[in-house]
Amino acid sequence: MSAASGTVGSTQRAPADALVAWARRNGWVLCLLVLLGALFVFTKMINPGYGVTGLQGFAISVLPLAMAAVAQAICVIGGGIDLSVGSMMALTSVVAATQMKGQGEEFGVVVVVGVLLLGLVLGAVNGSVIVLTRVPDIVVTLAMAFVWGGSALVILASPTAGSAQWLKDLVLGSLVSEWIPKAAVLLLVIVAVVWIPLRRTRLGLSIYAIGSNQLAAFRSGVSVGRTKVAAYSLTGLFAALGGLSLTASTGIGNPVPGPYTLLSVAAVVLGGVSLAGGRGGVFGPIIGVLILVLIQNDLAFLSLDPNLSLVTQGLILIGVVMFGSLIQWRQGRR
Amino acid sequence: MTAIATDLLLEATGVAKTYGAVVALKSASLAVRPGEVHALMGANGAGKSTLVKILTGAVRPDSGRIMVRGRERTAHSPAEARAGGLVSVYQEPSLIPDLDIRSNLRLTDTPIDAFRHWLDELALPDLDLSSMARRVPLASLRIIDLARALAIEPEVLMLDEMTAALPANLTERVLEVIGRQRGGDRSVIFISHRMIEIAAVCDRATVLREGETVGVVDVTEGSEERIVELMLGQFVDATPAVDGERSARVRRGADQVPRFAARGLSFESKLDDVSFELYPGEVLGVVALEGQGQDELFDILSGSERPSGGELLLDGAPVTFGHPADAIRAGVVYVAADRAEALLMQRSVAENIALPGRARMRRWGLIDLGAERKVVAGAVAKLQIEARAGGEVRRLSGGNQQKVTIARWVAGGVQTMLCFDPTRGIDIGTKTQIYVLLRELAAAGAAVLLYTSELKEVQLACDRAIVIFGGRVVAEIDAADADEPTLLRAAYNLRSDAVLPEAVAAEVVAEEAAAAAEVEAEQASAPTTLPAEPDPTGNEPVTDDDR
Numbered sequence: 001m002s003a004a005s006g007t008v009g010s011t012q013r014a015p016a017d018a019l020v021a022w023a024r025r026n027g028w029v030l031c032l033l034v035l036l037g038a039l040f041v042f043t044k045m046i047n048p049g050y051g052v053t054g055l056q057g058f059a060i061s062v063l064p065l066a067m068a069a070v071a072q073a074i075c076v077i078g079g080g081i082d083l084s085v086g087s088m089m090a091l092t093s094v095v096a097a098t099q100m101k102g103q104g105e106e107f108g109v110v111v112v113v114g115v116l117l118l119g120l121v122l123g124a125v126n127g128s129v130i131v132l133t134r135v136p137d138i139v140v141t142l143a144m145a146f147v148w149g150g151s152a153l154v155i156l157a158s159p160t161a162g163s164a165q166w167l168k169d170l171v172l173g174s175l176v177s178e179w180i181p182k183a184a185v186l187l188l189v190i191v192a193v194v195w196i197p198l199r200r201t202r203l204g205l206s207i208y209a210i211g212s213n214q215l216a217a218f219r220s221g222v223s224v225g226r227t228k229v230a231a232y233s234l235t236g237l238f239a240a241l242g243g244l245s246l247t248a249s250t251g252i253g254n255p256v257p258g259p260y261t262l263l264s265v266a267a268v269v270l271g272g273v274s275l276a277g278g279r280g281g282v283f284g285p286i287i288g289v290l291i292l293v294l295i296q297n298d299l300a301f302l303s304l305d306p307n308l309s310l311v312t313q314g315l316i317l318i319g320v321v322m323f324g325s326l327i328q329w330r331q332g333r334r
Numbered sequence: 335m336t337a338i339a340t341d342l343l344l345e346a347t348g349v350a351k352t353y354g355a356v357v358a359l360k361s362a363s364l365a366v367r368p369g370e371v372h373a374l375m376g377a378n379g380a381g382k383s384t385l386v387k388i389l390t391g392a393v394r395p396d397s398g399r400i401m402v403r404g405r406e407r408t409a410h411s412p413a414e415a416r417a418g419g420l421v422s423v424y425q426e427p428s429l430i431p432d433l434d435i436r437s438n439l440r441l442t443d444t445p446i447d448a449f450r451h452w453l454d455e456l457a458l459p460d461l462d463l464s465s466m467a468r469r470v471p472l473a474s475l476r477i478i479d480l481a482r483a484l485a486i487e488p489e490v491l492m493l494d495e496m497t498a499a500l501p502a503n504l505t506e507r508v509l510e511v512i513g514r515q516r517g518g519d520r521s522v523i524f525i526s527h528r529m530i531e532i533a534a535v536c537d538r539a540t541v542l543r544e545g546e547t548v549g550v551v552d553v554t555e556g557s558e559e560r561i562v563e564l565m566l567g568q569f570v571d572a573t574p575a576v577d578g579e580r581s582a583r584v585r586r587g588a589d590q591v592p593r594f595a596a597r598g599l600s601f602e603s604k605l606d607d608v609s610f611e612l613y614p615g616e617v618l619g620v621v622a623l624e625g626q627g628q629d630e631l632f633d634i635l636s637g638s639e640r641p642s643g644g645e646l647l648l649d650g651a652p653v654t655f656g657h658p659a660d661a662i663r664a665g666v667v668y669v670a671a672d673r674a675e676a677l678l679m680q681r682s683v684a685e686n687i688a689l690p691g692r693a694r695m696r697r698w699g700l701i702d703l704g705a706e707r708k709v710v711a712g713a714v715a716k717l718q719i720e721a722r723a724g725g726e727v728r729r730l731s732g733g734n735q736q737k738v739t740i741a742r743w744v745a746g747g748v749q750t751m752l753c754f755d756p757t758r759g760i761d762i763g764t765k766t767q768i769y770v771l772l773r774e775l776a777a778a779g780a781a782v783l784l785y786t787s788e789l790k791e792v793q794l795a796c797d798r799a800i801v802i803f804g805g806r807v808v809a810e811i812d813a814a815d816a817d818e819p820t821l822l823r824a825a826y827n828l829r830s831d832a833v834l835p836e837a838v839a840a841e842v843v844a845e846e847a848a849a850a851a852e853v854e855a856e857q858a859s860a861p862t863t864l865p866a867e868p869d870p871t872g873n874e875p876v877t878d879d880d881r
Binding site (some may be wrong): 202205207 | 844
């Protein structure tokens with residue numbers, strides 16, 4: 001499907017037309033929202049006790065994965081793929097935990113800023129290696145996944161507690177109404193601050209351009225190499241945000257955090273980002289994450305065998321994406 | 335040398351470029367005066383496109399110097415060249431398919447008002463800037479490309495076969511706009527294979543042959559001969575060779591069964607009640623303007639699409655093709671205009687020829703490599719494929735690539751061959767070889783269906799031709815009567831006494847002139863043209879969604 005947030009406001013058309021056009025462009029994201037709504041209803045049906053607590057727990061558990069999905073979406077839009085997202089999250093998470101452990105609250109701010117910069121650097125290294133060696137993205141990031149993951153284990157061999165209290169407070173609890181989890185607000189604020197302005201800059205356009213057609217982008221005057229490094233740096237930044245949210249939500253640094261890389265790819269695909277690059281946005285993948293995790297929770301609540309639950313998730317992923325392609329194909333034929 | 339004050343706007347001297355073993359440019363020079371429209375001409379693989387890519391910074395030359403207004407300039411990227419006033423419109427659109435038009439304009443910092451102005455000038459005023467580039471028709475994309483380049487007001491605008499994919503009315507508009515650039519301070523470098531266009535808008539022409547500048551000609555009345563002579567070198571007398579073959583035509587008897595016939599074919603809104611018979615031993619031409627349903631017709635005949643109505647008869651018996659493999663098994667083989675659709679670009683000539691299985695000798699399920707090699711070698715020799723450039727097909731020139739697509743069928747013996755504009759973008763020498771080959775196939779009893787966008791090919795290679803207009807067969811013309819005005823009238827569905835519109839008349843002359851001047855530029859392999867950046871691998875097909 002097309003871009004998640006319309007690139008350009010249609011100033012010349014009537015508002016109603018613009019709305020229709022916007023809905024058409026974001027059709028896939030809207031479909032996903034409907035699916036998510038249905039899933040919430042289903043959750044409430046099987047578990048009438050699902051309420052504020054459930055929602056808050058959901059938001060906190062989803063946050064790291066949502067960051068990972070945004071991270072993955074950015075480099076996939078740019079025509080790449082990053083298999084080191086999970087390892088970068090691990091590395092940033094353990095760096096944050098070890099540095100903050102036993103330190104004051106104020107020093108935590110320095111650590112957080114430092115870790116975000118670290119994320120940018122890790123991503124820039126990924127991107128630079130890809131551009132300079134011309135080794136395919138998937139190979140480089142797979143290799144770097146070992147490098148970053150190994151480094152995380154060198155720094156911290158086993159999960160250790162360590163997080164500034166303010167950082168935990170940033171994601172735990174709720175804001176204004178108890179129905180609005182802080183974690184969700186934080187996610188939206190970060191995406192709004194980083195991604196939405198970015199989309200409107202030349203860099204944002206260039207990322208879409210190199211993902212869509214590298215030759216055309218090159219001829220349009222885009223520096224393909226530099227844009228690629230920038231895209232991977234942003235991926236690193238969001239991976240670091242993911243690592244920090246891991247530390248913040250659990251209070252510990254975990255060198256082996258879980259299958260975030262593959263889940264982020266799944267969320268990106270589910271979220272309507274073309275793996276061929278150039279199409280999609282970051283909101284689709286975020287909703288994709290919510291759907292994946294909610295399904296997981298529901299299956300757990302139904303006390304389905306966890307292994308069978310994995311099988312089910314896989315089948316649902318294929319089913320949803322197939323459904324999406326079918327809709328697109330039918331639209332195309334008309 | 336020092337920078338000499340000169341009245342030249344652009345001067346390139348001694349430009350050379352090799353890709354591995356392939357010499358794309360040996361020593362090219364080009365001098366463009368301010369305010370002139372300068373034609374860059376040359377046969378297939380003469381190096382025109384490489385020179386343009388070097389001028390616009392897309393490719394770095396091995397040697398040579400480029401001066402703009404007397405100062406030496408070396409552009410390392412299109413962005414730098416653009417800043418220096420050199421902008422090119424390439425053969426294929428360079429808009430990003432997944433961005434809307436407005437974002438594409440922002441990507442190149444194009445002023446929107448100026449862009450709008452040029453769109454109006456180019457007769458495309460109703461463009462919706464928020465439409466995705468991949469949803470815009472090809473011809474409009476070319477116009478957008480041109481308007482975008484004009485809006486930047488470059489000192490030198492380079493147009494690389496800009497008009498090739500345009501319908502006649504848009505071509506006329508483009509030529510008008512380019513013509514108006516003359517006499518000012520800026521210049522245009524114009525590459526086209528249509529001599530009439532060169533004559534209409536160009537002041538001078540630089541002719542390249544085999545990577546060298548072989549002459550600069552003032553474009554005046556009668557200069558075409560001189561240009562063609564320079565361009566073709568030893569190929570000059572290659573064209574008439576086909577005429578002798580045509581006497582060998584087999585006149586069919588009334589009771590003969592057609593090899594392949596269509597009866598009342600229809601396909602969505604594109605085809606309506608199309609019927610024709612293709613007899614063994616003949617080459618049947620298909621003539622149509624762009625988009626009259628010929629693409630769909632060939633898709634159906636070759637088994638890629640199923641008709642929504644009507645039937646196909648093979649040797650008198652009804653057949654249905656669910657897949658191209660069915661057609662191939664039935665002896666109906668297809669040669670496409672776009673080589674990239676037919677070839678495995680990264681595999682060898684031999685593998686490409688052997689691929690469809692017709693040349694593949696099987697014994698107990700194993701491929702008999704020895705026999706295969708013999709068949710392939712035979713086909714390569716028969717078609718005189720110039721395979722010295724190396725193993726991979728993508729390193730061959732366009733003409734040789736097309737020969738490979740034909741060779742793969744010839745290798746196994748041909749019963750029915752469908753050719754869709756097989757000579758598009760191929761140099762004149764190879765074209766002639768293809769005409770001769772098609773006549774030979776027919777003489778050996780094969781049935782050949784030949785769609786051609788070049789009307790003169792009908793008399794060169796066909797026995798008769800059918801004309802399609804608006805999805806219907808509107809005329810059947812014997813080759814003897816199929817001169818270009820007749821075919822064109824029929825293609826526009828005009829009665830033979832009707833007066834041709836001026837644009838159409840110009841086309842007729844254009845096609846005649848193009849006889850000698852057919853050129854194609856993309857010679858060496860595309861992926862090697864990006865030395866400064868990673869290989870462009872993400873080119874995805876643009877058209878699939880638009881069906």
